[in-house]
Amino acid sequence: MHDANANRAAQTFAPLTASAVLVNPVGLHARPSVKLTQCAKGFTAKIEIALAAEGPWTDAKSPVKVMRVKAPQGATLHFRVAGPDGDAALAAMLALVHDGFGEA
C-alpha cells in the first residue's frame, strides 16, 4: 500500500517510532481524526499510525483510514514516521495526542 514517494523516503530515512496514549474523551473520533490528518499532511514524511507496535500500519494522512482504526480513549497510539522532516512530524503528532487534540 506504500506509494512510490513514500517508499523512496523510507529508503533514505530510517523510520522513527514512538507512541502516546489517547487522553481525549472518546478517543480518535471525528474531530481529532480530522486534526491528525490535517497535521500529518503538513509534512512530506510518510506518517503511519497503529494500535500495536507491530502494526498493522495506517496512513495518518487519510481521514477515512484513520477513522477505520477506531482508536478508543486510553488506547496507545503508535507512530512510524520516515522522511526528511520526520523528527518535526513525529514531535507534532505526539504533541497533538498529548494535548488531547485541543479537547483536553
Place this chain on the structure above:
Amino acid sequence: MGEIHLTGHPASPGLAIGPVAVLTSAVASRAAQGDPAHEAAALKAAIAGAAVELAELIATVHGEAAEILEFQVAMLGDDALAEGAYEAIAGGTAADQAWRAALDAEISGYRAADEEYFRARAADLVDIRDRVLAGLNGADRAAGISGDSVVTGDDLSPSTFLAVDWTRGGAIALAGGSPSSHVAMLARSRGAPMVVGLGPLPWNGQPPSLALVDGDTGTVIFDPKPETRRLFEDRMAAANAAQIAADAGRLKPAVTADGRRISVLLNVAAPEEVERLDPAICDGIGLVRTEFLFEGSRGLPGEDTQYAVYRRILEWAAGRPVTIRTLDAGGDKPIAGLTVDGERNPFLGLRGIRLSLARPEVFRVQLRALCRAAVHGTLKVMLPMVAIPREFDRANAMLDAEFAALEAEGLACARPPLGIMVEVPAAALRAEDFDAAFYSIGSNDLTQYTMAAARDIGAVADLNDAGHPAVLALIARTVEAGRKRGVEVSLCGDAAADTRLTNALLAAGLTTLSVSPIAVARLKAAIAGVAA
C-alpha cells in the same frame, strides 16, 4: 388500523404532533449507464458537488454543527473513501451502484464498532453516501420535509437535519439512531423533540399519517385515536402555556410556589454562548467548561489567551458570580513520548484533578490565568473529579503559590475561592472532610459512578438515572455537609435541566441549580410549580 405505541430512548426533550414524513433512503437508480470512463467522471463530479454543497451549508452554521460537516468534507476529500467504488466502476459497475456498495461496506464497519461513539458515526457516512447518490441522480433529498413534520426513518443524517427549519414545531422519531449521535446533539440545541431506538417501524407500504412524539419519556404514538390525540394536545397546550409563561419569567428570579428563592445559574462552554444573552436571565454562571474553550487551537492555550477568555466571561456576568472549572480532561497518563499501557477503564483513571496534579506545569498556567482574571468580577474556581481531601489540599497550595508569585511580580490579581465538584461517590459521602469553599454536584458523573452505568451505552442507559434514590441520597448528604460547614452547594449536571427531577432536587435541599441557557426558562417555570 389502530393506534401504534412505540417506546424508544429519549434523545431530545419536548412534545410534538405532526404529519409523518418518512425518510426514503432509497434513491431511484439512474436511467442510463455510460462506459467506465464516463461513470468514473460522473462519480468524481458528484463527490466534488457534494463537497461544494457541504461547504455552502457550513457557511450557514457554526460551532458543533459546522464541525460535524467539516468532518464530512474531510472524509469526502479523501480518495481512500471512493477507492473501492472506482475499482468497481473500472470493472463495469454503474457509478451509483459502485458508490453505494463501497460506502455500505464502510458503514457496516462503523456499525460493527465496539464503542457507541463510533457506531453513531455511521449516520455521518450514510449522509455522505446519500448526498453523493443524490448528486448522481439529480435529486434534492431534503425537499419535501417541512419543519412541522414528524420525521421518521431508520436514522437521520446531520445535513438533512440542518436543511429543515425546526422552529416550526417538528420532531424526530427513529427506528435506530443513538442519543449520542450528532443529530441528537443538534436536536437538543435546536429544541426539536427526538426519540431514538423505536425498533422496526411496524407498517408495510402506507405509512401512518400522524404521529405524537414525547421526547421526555421516549414514546411515539402513530395514528392516534381522537381521544389519545386530544389528551396529548392538552398536554402540549399546558406545556406551551408553561413555556410562554416561562419565557415571560425568564428575566425574573426563580421562586417556588411557597416563596423560596432558587438561584439559577448557566453552564457554558465558550464565551460566544452567552454574549448574545441578557445576563439578567441568570444569577450567575455555575459552570464554565475550560476544556472546550479553545477547540480551534492546537493544544493548551497560553496564560494570556486563557486570561482573555476568562475575563470576557467575567465581564459579561457584570458582577454575578462565575464558577470556572479547571481542566477536566478524561483519560490516561499523558507523558511525552513514552509508551504507557492503555488504561483499561479510562473513566476510573487519570482524569480531572488527578491529571492536573500529575501535570503541574499545565495546571499552573491555568491557575495563574484564573488569578489574573479574578480582578474582573466575582470568580470562583472548582476542581473536577476530586475523591480525597489531599487532592484539594494540593491544588489549594498550588493556587496560593501562583497567587503569591503573581503578586510578587506586581501583576493585578486576586485569589479566588476554591471549591470542588462532587461527582465521585467518595466525595459525596465525606464532603465535610474537604476544606472547599463550595460544593458543586456534577450529577452526570455522580450518577454514572453510583449506578455503574454509562449513559452513552444504550443497553444500560435506563440504569443511568439521576433520580434514583441512591443518587438523591448522595445529593442530600452533600447539601447537609454544606449546611454544616456553612458553604454553598449547587448542582450543575444534566439533572438540573430535567424538570421531572426539579421537585426531588429541591426536596434534597438544593437552592442553586446550573443549566444550559436554553433550559433556563423551563427550569424557572418548573421551580415556580414546586411547593414544599
